[in-house]
Amino acid sequence: MDIFDFAFMQRALVAAVLVGAAAPAIGTFLVQRRLALMGDGIGHIALTGVALGFLLETAPVLTAVVVAIAGAVTIELIRERGRTSGDVALALLFYGGIAGGVLLIGLSPGGSSTTLVGYLFGSLSSVRPGDLAVIAALSVAVVGVVLVFGRELYAVCMDEEVARVSGLPVRFLNILVAVTAAVTVTVAMRVVGLLLVSALMVVPVATAQQLTRSFRATLLGACLVGVLASVGGLVTAFYGDVAPGAATVVLALAGFLVAALLAQARRRVAA
Amino acid sequence: MSVFDLRGGCVALGGREVLHDVDVRVEPGEFVAVLGANGSGKTTLVRTLVGLVPLSSGSLEVFGTPLSRFREWPRLGYVPQRLAVGGGVPSTVREVVASGRIGRTRRLRRMGRADREAVEHALGDVGLTDRADDPVATLSGGQQQRVLIARALAGEPEVLVLDEPTAGVDADSQDTLAGALGHLSQAGGSVVLVAHELGPLAELIGRAVVLGGGRVLSDGPPPEPEGHHAHPSHVHVHPHESAAPAARPVLDPRTF
Numbered sequence: 001m002d003i004f005d006f007a008f009m010q011r012a013l014v015a016a017v018l019v020g021a022a023a024p025a026i027g028t029f030l031v032q033r034r035l036a037l038m039g040d041g042i043g044h045i046a047l048t049g050v051a052l053g054f055l056l057e058t059a060p061v062l063t064a065v066v067v068a069i070a071g072a073v074t075i076e077l078i079r080e081r082g083r084t085s086g087d088v089a090l091a092l093l094f095y096g097g098i099a100g101g102v103l104l105i106g107l108s109p110g111g112s113s114t115t116l117v118g119y120l121f122g123s124l125s126s127v128r129p130g131d132l133a134v135i136a137a138l139s140v141a142v143v144g145v146v147l148v149f150g151r152e153l154y155a156v157c158m159d160e161e162v163a164r165v166s167g168l169p170v171r172f173l174n175i176l177v178a179v180t181a182a183v184t185v186t187v188a189m190r191v192v193g194l195l196l197v198s199a200l201m202v203v204p205v206a207t208a209q210q211l212t213r214s215f216r217a218t219l220l221g222a223c224l225v226g227v228l229a230s231v232g233g234l235v236t237a238f239y240g241d242v243a244p245g246a247a248t249v250v251l252a253l254a255g256f257l258v259a260a261l262l263a264q265a266r267r268r269v270a271a
Numbered sequence: 272m273s274v275f276d277l278r279g280g281c282v283a284l285g286g287r288e289v290l291h292d293v294d295v296r297v298e299p300g301e302f303v304a305v306l307g308a309n310g311s312g313k314t315t316l317v318r319t320l321v322g323l324v325p326l327s328s329g330s331l332e333v334f335g336t337p338l339s340r341f342r343e344w345p346r347l348g349y350v351p352q353r354l355a356v357g358g359g360v361p362s363t364v365r366e367v368v369a370s371g372r373i374g375r376t377r378r379l380r381r382m383g384r385a386d387r388e389a390v391e392h393a394l395g396d397v398g399l400t401d402r403a404d405d406p407v408a409t410l411s412g413g414q415q416q417r418v419l420i421a422r423a424l425a426g427e428p429e430v431l432v433l434d435e436p437t438a439g440v441d442a443d444s445q446d447t448l449a450g451a452l453g454h455l456s457q458a459g460g461s462v463v464l465v466a467h468e469l470g471p472l473a474e475l476i477g478r479a480v481v482l483g484g485g486r487v488l489s490d491g492p493p494p495e496p497e498g499h500h501a502h503p504s505h506v507h508v509h510p511h512e513s514a515a516p517a518a519r520p521v522l523d524p525r526t527f
Contacts, residue, residue, distance in 0.1 A: 032360040148379060155373040158358055161351050165321045166374040167344025213406045214363040
């Protein structure tokens with residue numbers, strides 16, 4: 001039995017490569033500005049979007065994108081105001097997102113909480129050709145944002161006030177990060193599930209930075225780790241008959257452990 | 272044309288007015304220290320000058336243009352008060368310094384030769400050329416402060432605004448800082464800095480604005496240096512100057 005014999009697995013592999021590269025690319029900027037949990041907050045909000053899709057009987061991915069973007073921009077605006085601290089703002093949206101999702105799915109025709117499970121934990125093998133096109137387009141958009149605005153995003157995530165005095169459009173760039181993160185979450189939703197989306201944005205970054213010295217190397221390393229983990233997770237899932245999302249994240253965490261041990265060994269040698 | 276021209280500036284933070292009717296003008300080439308006790312409004316004043324804090328009344332012109340219409344941001348360099356270079360991802364010293372070039376680079380364009388030279392020059396000016404490829408987190412507090420200043424210098428500003436650049440900085444780094452700011456000043460640049468204690472910067476200061484309770488208490492020649500810096504035998508050795516001896520007359524505070 002070969003993994004490439006199945007059309008759905010070929011599609012799943014392509015999706016895994018795209019998402020594996022895109023998620024850590026934007027994740028690096030979130031970690032840089034110490035918003036590692038933002039992906040989680042957006043993921044929870046996206047659940048409301050998925051349920052809304054069932055309620056309105058339209059494509060859940062579409063409503064999820066819209067709601068996730070609205071939520072991410074809200075998080076950013078609350079953070080910018082600085083009235084409520086960022087972590088409390090995130091917490092409020094976490095709970096609102098989950099509660100809203102479960103509430104709405106109950107109201108929708110024929111829907112129940114179990115309908116949401118596929119979105120919470122991912123169902124990569126159900127990726128259809130049309131989905132693949134959407135995932136590909138959005139992944140390319142995410143990577144494109146990082147390529148075009150990377151230098152400005154770095155400056156803003158490094159020091160917002162200095163960026164402002166440099167004349168950068170700081171609010172635009174902040175919202176760009178938020179929207180890109182929201183798009184990434186909805187793209188990755190099919191691969192690893194909303195509850196584990198943030199892992200794919202953050203764990204590869206944490207892994208890469210054990211071994212890197214520069215931001216650029218961390219960004220590229222994280223994308224590589226992300227692709228290895230998501231493809232590895234899919235292959236593991238195929239042959240081991242386990243959930244691909246979980247396998248991907250466990251692999252990424254294992255990679256982190258190995259990198260951390262390597263870094264420690266290197267420090268010992270240097271000392 | 273003044274670098275900064277603040278007239279009747281009032282600033283309120285969180286509903287409380289912290290600057291009252293402040294007039295401050297900085298001319299090209301001036302080296303101005305903003306002095307005063309804690310809570311006197313020093314930081315708010317410099318943050319107002321660079322446009323980070325809005326005026327509740329009064330007017331501010333930057334290089335002759337009202338702040339709301341000012342767009343020539345690369346002419347301004349700002350060094351905020353930070354204990355360390357921030358961020359959750361490692362960055363090399365060079366990456367951080369190069370980010371100061373952002374106001375002068377174009378989207379989708381690679382950094383050109385002039386950009387790279389400005390970055391290397393800024394690194395040299397703060398004596399960190401040999402640490403350029405090290406992760407910034409491995410540097411001492413004083414060295415990280417120098418990185419922040421190099422970041423601002425990399426943008427080749429005409430005026431540099433610094434908030435407490437010497438706070439908690441070791442003596443070596445203070446001397447290096449003084450050297451770098453001296454170079455900028457020599458080249459015709461203006462400097463506005465907030466300081467608690469001037470240390471080796473004292474000899475560069477041309478004018479001191481002393482704040483108290485959000486008002487300007489005095490504006491004029493700097494206070495006489497005290498302690499060992501006032502002693503005639505006190506000699507400053509700036510580490511990187513020996514490497515690149517510049518024909519730079521040492522400013523004598525007694526001539527002011």
